[in-house]
Structure formats: structure tokens, C-alpha cells
Amino acid sequence: MTIRPRGRGILAALALVFVSAALMRIASLPGVAAGLASAADSARQCLSETDTAALLDTLRAREAKLEQREGALADRAQALGVAEKGMEERLAALRKAEDDLSKTVTFADTAADSDVARLVAIYENMKPREAAPLFETMAPDFAAGFLARMKPETAAAVMASLDPKFAYSVSVIFAGRNAGAPKN
Template sequence: MKPAKRRKPTAIKISALTIIAVLMTTAGMSRLGLGLSAALAEADMARDTEMVADPGDPMDLLTALRMREADLEAREAALTARMGDLQVAEDRLASLLSEMDAAERALADTMATTQTAAEDDLTRLTVVYENMKPENAAILFEEMEPGFAAGFIARLRPDVAAQILAGLPPRTAYGISAILAGRNALVPTQ
């Protein structure tokens, strides 16, 4: 007879993934247990604080109620004071906004007055140039910076502008004409 073969003890093959899963599950369960016990303890504490120490003693109950009433009155007073502070702050904010609106209106009026005054000055000066002899105006326009001169030429009546440009040296007249032609070149058409 053949000797009996000895069986090798089979080792249980456990993968690393299985071990990690078991450890994670165990950790989760322990945390759940800790959280549950903490929640239960907190509920017990809340219930204990709501209970009166000795419901049979009316003086203790009366004292507890008076303390609670005093606490509520103190909270109410604090809330009333806070609401008063908030009302004062709200009133101050409304006042500041009103002042800011008034200042903004005053600034807009000043800007409009300034704009109108500047426009009035330009209109008056344009009329002066239109009433000058073209050859005298041409001498003056020749001394002006081309961009500045182009602004006035654009405001003049076309017949007066033509006479003044005709009295200017060709290079100066060309420079002013080029500025006039290019003033609106970059304006979007669509």
C-alpha cells in the first residue's frame, strides 16, 4: 500500500481589497456607534435640562419660572436695543443716500452748466470767425494747431470755411481737410 498522501492545509486566500473593505466597514460601524451614542447622550441631556429638579416642590418650580421669565425679559430687552440700533443705522444710511443723491444732482447741474457755457463760448467764437474777413481768419487759422482749427472749420458755414481754407497755405489746408475727413472714420456703421 501506498502511503497516504498528506493533504496540504489550504490557506485561505484573502485579497488585499477584501481586507481593506473589512477595515473600512469596521471603521464606519464604530463611527456610527460613536455618533449614535453621542446623539443619544445629547438627547438625554436636553431632556434633563428641560425637567425641573423636583416637580413636587412648588417654590422650586416658581423660582425656575421666574428665572426663565427674567432670562426672556433680558433677551427681549437686548433684541429691542438691537432693533433700535438697527433703526438708527438705517435712518443714517437713508440720510447719507439722500445727501449723495443731492450731491449727484448738483454735480449733474454743474456739468450741464459747464457744458452749456463751453458750447456757448464755441458758438460765439465761431460767429466771430464767420464775421472776420476770410484773409484775416486764414492768418489766424494758420497759427492754430491743425486739430483745433479743424474743429472750428467744421462749425463754420460751408461758404466761410471754403474761403478760409482757400486763404491757407496748401499744406495747412490739406492737414485740416485730412483731419476733418478722418474724424468719423472709426465710427461703427452697424
């Protein structure tokens, strides 16, 4: 006696169902193809020549509008490119002008400082009694600027030769020059 597994009969029945379904589909294919052909024929018959011409005209008009929009967008993009290039050129020119101005200001500051330093050296080489009358003709804040740059010994000798009232006003300016500076 041979023992059979229980599932073999069920498998055979399922295979038979699948094979019969496949055969039915194959048998119905010519009918499906005929149905598709008749649908295509009816679709061709729905559009007459005038309808086709109108549809074609509509599509051409739409294409013309799209080409016009594309042209306008291309013109706009080109104009933006030209404007951007112009702005970049102006910005470069502005940067160059700023650099040139900075160089000029630096040169002027350096020249002014060297001129003042030269005058300070001249006043320092003068005898205090000869320099004092020159300082007394200056405004007190202007004279204080020169005296502040001088060597302390030379500035003290010139201050001693000045009129006491003028020397006092120069001293007040010296004392108050940095009074407003932050202390922290």
C-alpha cells in the same frame, strides 16, 4: 288580522340597550368624581414646599433671561432703525449731490458750447485773409473743430487762405473724424 312590520321588535330591543347603558353611566359618575378628587390630592402631596419654591425660582430665572433677550432684541431693532435712517439720509444727500453735479456739468457744457459758438461767429465775421493766420497758429485738430462749425462757404474761404500744407492737415482731420463711426 293586522300585519306588523318586522323591524319594530328590533327597534325596541335597541332602545332598551341604549337606556340601560345610560343608566349604568349615571350610576358610575360619583365614583369617577371621587377618583379625580383623589388624583388631585395626591398631585398636591407630591410637590413639597421646597419643590414648589425651586420650581418658582427656575421660572423666575427663565423669565429674567427672556426679558433680557427681549431687551437685547429691542436694542438691536432700534440700532437697525437708526442705521437705516442714516442710510436713507445719506442716500438722499447723494442723490441731491448727483443732481447738483448734473446741473453743474450741464451748465458748464452749455457755457462751453456757447463760448465756442461765439468764437465761431467771430471767425465767420472776419475776412478770410485775416482769419487764416489765426487758424495757422492753432493745432490742426483744434482748427478743424472751428472750421467744422462754420458755414461751409465761410470755412471754404478760410481754407483757401491757409497755407496749403496746413489746409491739407486740417482736411485729413476732417476726413478721418467719423471714420471710426459705425456704418449700420
